[in-house]
Each structure stands twice: as structure tokens, then as C-alpha cells.
Amino acid sequence: MSSVSSSSESRAGRKEWMGLGLLVLPAMLLFMMLTILFLAIPYMAADLAPSSTQTLWILDVYGFLMAGFLVLMGTVADRVGHRNLLMIGAAAFGVLSVVAAATDDPALMIVWRAALGVAAAAQMPATLGLIFTMFRDAKQRGVAIGTWAAAISAGVAIGPLLSGLLLEAFTWRATFLVAVPVMAVVLIGSPLLLPRHHGAGAGKLDLFSALLLLATLLPLTYGIKSIAMGEPVLVSLLAVAASLAFGAWFVVRQLHSSEPLLDVRLFSNRTVSGALGVFILAATGLGGVYLMFTQFLQLVRGLSPVETGLAILPAALVLIAVATLSPVLARRVRPGYVIATGLAIQVVGYLLFTQIGATTSLPLLIVSFIVLYPAVAPSMALTTDLVVGSVPPEKAGAAGGLSSTVNDLGISLGVAIVGSIGVARYRSEIDGALPSGLPAAAESAARDNLDGAVAAAEKLPAEMGAALLRASREAFAGGLNAGAAVAAGIAAAGAIVAAVMLRHVPPTGAASATPEPDEQAAETVAAEGPGTKN
Template sequence: MSPHEHAPPRAGRREWLGLATLALPTLLIALDMNVLGLAVPALSADLRPTGTQLLWINDIYGFLIAGFLITMGTLGDRIGRRKLLLIGGAAFGVASAVAAFSVSAEMLILARAALGIAGATLMPSTMSLIRNLFHDPAQRTVAISVWMTSFTAGSALGPLLGAVLLENFWWGSVFLLGVPVMLLLLVFGPLLLPESRNDGAGRVDLASVALSLSGMLATVYGLKKFAETGFDWTAVLAFAGGLALGYTFLRRQRTLDEPLLDLGLFAHRGFTASITVQTLAVFGIAGGFFFVAQYLQLVLGLSPLEAGLWTVPSTVAGVAGTMLAPAIVRRVRAAHVLGGGLVLAVAGFVLLTFTGPDSGIGAVVAGFGLLSFGFGPAMTVTADLIMGSAPPERTGAASALSETGSELGMALGIALLGSIGTAVYRVGVTEGTPAGVPPELATVAHDTLGGAVTVAAELPAGTADQLLTAARAAFTDGFHVNSWISAALTACLAVLAVVLLRPVTEPAAPERTRVH
């Protein structure tokens, strides 16, 4: 068959309006991830979470999204992807309101968990519907670029809108941003999005759901416990148990006629390499996002609004990089675009190591600008390669796996790199704590930088200054260690991307066009 026969239909006005509607959930997820960073100091002072609770508040959202994505992708295939998208949107709005009015760290963790489960219904549905709306490969690349840009735009709007709210209202108000966004989705979704389902999809295997989720959470709990207490048998057993559950999950998928995770997708080199690079790249940048908001506010002393404004240049750079991606990949091999973007990200991580306890705003702005500009086209290329490598009948599973990789990378990055940075902080602040700090207050100060700032407000001026100096220096040391680890990992990924993806010129399905 000639590659020009049966040319795929091109999208029209209705499809592009549908894409704008699908961008709303992605925008919301980015808003929800980024406003939380600015709210950490305020909620730490109000709810007084422990260091472990603070990490759970940040990352349980991403872990439960990752844990349920494949499940929700299968469910969407059965009941309809548009229907699942609208159900998830309504649930996300309700959970956002619960998070906003949380009165304890435990309540906020549970609300964030509910947001994660609801978020898992949104993400695979959006990507599957994009594949259903845009059949032309060139238009699909542009559509994915717009979809990725909506995430970057949410990253920009989140700090700004969140900062304005934090300047005028309580910390919980940042979660209410999700309510109007979901209302727009519920109004325009039924009008612009076609229903899409796979009538032959199998039932959801509940045992696989339980194995994947419990294995993931046990593994991360072990890592957190180890970072908090050092060598501990609870941490070892949790980590080992999580790995065992993960292995059992994979073994089970090979025996099922309708597996929850279709391992056959990994037989294609382009798919496997792209999803690996995507997951590890997100892992590397996650730690930076976790630390930078606290650095700007708690180390440099900026207000939430000032911190939000200083993130705008990096977001503009990210939007520019993402929107340039479709034009670049028409002239340069996708593998080289991906590798070049990751090299820029390495330079950004190195610049972040030039920050100090008393100065460093220029290094943060320049470093995150390079990170965002490099990551924009890199993430667009990997998403397009993942979708292009999957056979048409497996695009739903492929989109779920792509989003699972991203969310798992983000959550693991916050958990592992955040734990490493927290461990470096604890060592430094413990050594530098002045003798005049009561033991019960010292324990709070040694847990998090936010705790140290809160404790300092209760101490005499001289003692408070010594404690804050030690705490800010220790936090900056942790930030630097985090940045060097991410730089080394991203440099390796840049080489891996070029080596593994350069030979990939034809996708799995014969009717698809070449990826240049």
C-alpha cells in the first residue's frame, strides 16, 4: 500500500476547540502541583506537619495518580473516555474544596490522595481523546505540543494566582483554583468532545490494581523512612516488600488474557526508550521544583507574590521551547532534539548550584529558564514518539503508560531527591543549632526549614539569628546536592536518548509516517 493512500483526515475547527477543552484538565493538574509549593510555608506554620508528613502532602497526589492511571485508562476504554473525564472533573472539584478547608496534616494528606485518584481519571482520557481527534501525524504533533504547553502555562499561572491568594487569604484558598476550571470542563466537554470507547476492552483486574498501588506505596515509604531515621528494619522491610509486590504484579500481567499493564508495548524500541527517558527526566527535575519555592521564600525571604513573579521568566522559556518543538522536529531528528534539550537542562541544574544562603536569585532565574526551555521540546518529543510507536488499538494503554511514567518520575523525584535534601539539611542544621534552643524546639527546627523559621520566631533575637543562619545554609547545601545529582542523571539521559532513539525512524504500525 502506498503511504499516500487513505490519507488520514485533517482536523477542523471543532477538533481544535475540543483540544482547548482537553487542555483544561492538564492546566488544572499543573496549577495544583505548583501552587502547593508556595503554600508550604503557610500550611507548615498552621498545620505543623512533620518532615515526613510534608513530603506525603507533596507527593501522595502524584503517586496515586501514577498508581491508578492504567486502571482508569482501562475503565475509560469500557465506559467511555469522555464520560470518565467528566466524572473525574467533578470529583476533582469536590476534592479541591476538601483540601482547601483541611484542619490537620492528616486531613490534607487524605484530600491530596483523593485529588490524585480523581486526577488519574483525567490524564489518560485527555491523551486518548487527542489521538481520536487528530489523525494526521503533523497535526497530532502540534496538538501534543499545545497540550504540553497547557501544562507549562499552568506552571506559570499557579505561582502567580497562588501568590495573589496567599497575600490576601489563607493557604487553603490555593486549592479552590481547581473549582472554576472543572466547571468549564463540565460545561464545554459534552458540547465539543466526541465519546470514544473500546467495546472489546476487558474488565479491570482488581488484584493487579491492588498489587501495583501497594507495591509503589510500600517502596516509597521505605525510602522515606530510611531518609528520616537512617538504617531501620521497618524501612528495609517496606522497601523489599514493595519490590516483591511489583515483581508479582509484572508476573501476573504475563498470565492474564486482559492484563492491566500491556507489556507487549515495551517490545518496540522507540516506545521503551522514550518512556524511560521521559520518566527519568521528570525524576531529575522534580527535586528542583520541590526545593526552589522554599528557597525563594524561606532562604531569600521573598513574599509568595515575589516568589511567584520570579518564576515567570522560566515559564515563558518553557512555553517558547514547547511551541517551537513541532517546527524543530521537521528539520532535525527527534533524538537530537531530545538530546539537545536535555543538555540545556544540565546547564540549568549546574547554574542552580551557584545559589547561596544570602543571594542567588539570578542563578535561580537563569537556571530554571534553561531547564524549562530544554524540557519543553524534550517532553513533547517523547510524548509524540510514545504515541506514534503504539499500534492504533493500544493508544489508550500507551497514553496511560506515558502519563504513569511522568507522574511516577515526579513523585519518585520528590520522594527520593527530597529525602536526600532533607537528610543533608538535618545534618547541617543539627551541627549549627545554638545551645540556647530548647530540645523540644530544636526537634521541630531540625525537621524542616519551615519548622526552623517558626521556632526562630519564639526565640531571643541573637539565638534566632544563629538558628536561621544555620538552617538556611543547611537547606542550601541540600539544594546543591540535589542539583548535582539531577545534573549528572540528565547528562546520562542526553547520551542515552541519542544512542537509543537515533535509529528509530519508523513507528510500530506500518501506516504511520516517519518520525524525523
């Protein structure tokens, strides 16, 4: 009788579920801010006139800073309290959003986007930590974590759609200001619905490790972009070498720390390393192509923001449906195979994108994106649960934070890597295609990026402006083709990783499934957890 009573007391009630509703708001918004500028960037470029390199930094520095500080902020949350840090982060994010919206300098915009990334990092571990506090029952906690993960995926998906609506009614500055009312709701609702909670044993505040992680990410990004932009190879290679050195230092420091900032030993768990590897590959391939496709629709096909949002909408709706069905399918089919199939379909979508030209019909563009975009849904829907479910309960919070970090990192790497390749191909193709007699200023603007070419064409005589637009749009289509080809290779690698490294994970409905002998041996040597999802 007492065990039944205890079980009943551990189950969450209406207040906890309302609290979950509050927690998914910042989770959705913070990941939405990774993609919300995809449609806004042409309008921002027209006002701020950033270089192509500055444009990429504006887009991806938010994700890199968020990823770099996520794990550190988990330790801070244990010290100051998860609810307190959530509110501090929400207040900072709201203020910084207003400041960024008022900025007219591209360099300062990069600074404020970076600061927003740190404020976002303060909130994400707090949301997950509070979920673990509020939901003690394992089944309810699984539903809550699934809802939280779905909100993150939805945020990434709806960012450009919301941006299109905002741009139709307001300016690009509204894409920042939309965060203010959400953060106000978080600040008002947190004391009413969320418990006070401090970590049972607040770990060491290892700021140096967080800086090492940033020193790994940022030089790598700089090196990749420099190579793509045709800057001196030696400087680019030195940046990449520095990144690798800092990365090695970071790993060694974590392995020798009694309280590591990031428990890299979790990667010895086959399921954790496989799921996170798959997800970072899937997100990296998609991030850059998604950005270029939204620019293509606006700057090449001439769609308005709302028309662009409507063109993306069918694929987004299919993605939501596939994300909903993926966990159901994973009850009968091994999750690794479900994810691998999705990524294989995504490869087909990327290959369709390699055939897109400046005059490709809009229906064909929409159909190609419907093939490409929803195919990432299985990896989005299943990997977080695989990661969290494959480690002991005391490691679940760290595993969830690791999953969020990889999500940030993948999309930002996609913008950096695939986006830089697209810019490099654009510059290569535009060089031999510019009409003769262009003014020096127009030629320089057109060589830098498509935004500059469009702005320059408006100031030229009609015939010369039309020739410049044709050349720049064809060059941008070539950039999209090149980026899609690289993304196809990345997605193919992800499909192989999923099929090989996650094949031991049984269908989620097969709770009593017994691993094969070789699978048991593989999991026995794993340093953490059972290694399979039960």
C-alpha cells in the same frame, strides 16, 4: 471522488476543535496540581504543622495515586463512556478540592490529596480517548495530541506561578479552590461539545493489577524517605524489597494476561522504552530541585509569593519558547540528539545549583534557574509524540496513557527522592550548627525542617532567633546543593539514554528516511509497531 468525500468527512470541524479547547483545561489543571503547592507549602506548614515526612507525602501522594490508577481508569472509561467518566471525575475533583481546602489536619490532608489523585486519574484517560474519537484525520490528530501534551507541560510549569498570585491575594487554601471553576466549566461544556463514546471492546477491569502497581510505588517511596530521614535501615530495606517484589509480580501478571492493565510489551519497542526512560529521568531530576528552589526563594531569601513567582517567570517564559522551538528543530536534527543536548545543558544548571549559598545574590539565582529549567523542554515537548507515533494506531491510546503515567511518576519520584536527600542533608548540617541554649521545642522544630526553624525563630529573643535563622538557612542551602548534585547525575543519565536509545529515530521532517541495517534489525525484533517516528 468517493475517497475525497470520505477524507473530508473524517476531518474535524469547529465543534471538535472547541471540544479540544475544553479537554485541555482539565489536562492542564490536573498536572498543575502536581506543582501548585510548591510555593504554598510554607504557608500550609505554618497552619497545619506537618512533619517533614508528612510534608513530602502531601506533595507527592497526589502524583503517585494518579499514576497508579491512570491505566485502570482507561478501562473504566471504555465501560462507562469517556465523557461520562470525565464528568464523574470532574465532579469528584471539585468536591474534594473544597474538602481539602477546609482541612486543618496534616494526616487528613494526605488522604484528601490521595483522593484527588484518583479523581484526576479518572479524567486523564477520558481526555485522550475523546481526542482519538474526535480527530480521525491523522494530521489533525497529531496537532490535537501535541496541544494536549503542551497543556500538560504548561500545567506543570505554571503551577508555582499561579500559586504565587493566589497566595498574595488569598490564603494557601485558594490553591485548592482554583480547581472548582475549571471543573464546573468541564461539567457544563462536556454535554455540549464532547461526543458520547465507549470503547469498542471494554477490557477486563483489573483492579488487582492497579493495587499491585500502587504496592510497587508506595513502599518504594516510603523506603526512600525512611532512609533519607535516618530511620531504621532494616525497615527501609524491607520496604524497598517489598516494592521490588510487588513490581515483579505486576510485570509477570501483565505478561500472562490476555487483557493486561498495562501493556508492558510496549517497552520492547526501542523508541517507547527510550523516550519514556528519558522523560522519567528528566522529570525526576527536576521535580525535587524545583520544589526546594521555590522554598529557598521564600524561606531563605525571604521573597513573597508574588516575588517568587516573578523570579521563576523568566525561566518559565524561556521554557515555553524552547518547547515551541524543539519540534521545529527536531524536523532537521534527530529528536534524540535534541533531547540529549537539552539534558546536557540541564546538568550545567544543576551544577550551578550545587554552588548556591544562603547569601547568593538574587540575579545569580535567576540566571542559574534560566539555565536549568528550560533545558527540560525538549524532553517535555518531544517524548509524547515519539511514544504515540512509534506504535500502531490501535496502540496509540495505551501509549499516550503510558506517557501521562510516566510524567506523574517522574515528578512525584523527584519530590520523594531528591526532596528526601535535601531533607537528610539539612538535618545533617543543622545538627552541628544550632546555637546553644535553644529551648527544647525550638531545637526539635529546627531539626525537623526549615519551616519549623523559621516558626521557632519568631518566638525567640532577637539575637538567638537570628542565629537560628542563619544556621537553618545555611543548612537548607546545603540540602539544595546535595539535591542538585543528585539531579545532575540523573539528568546526565537521561542525556546518555536519549543519545543512545533514540539515535535511530530520524528527524521528523525526514519522512522517507530509511533506517540503517542495524536499526532495521532492532525494530524487527520489537514486539509492537514500527519503532520509528515517520
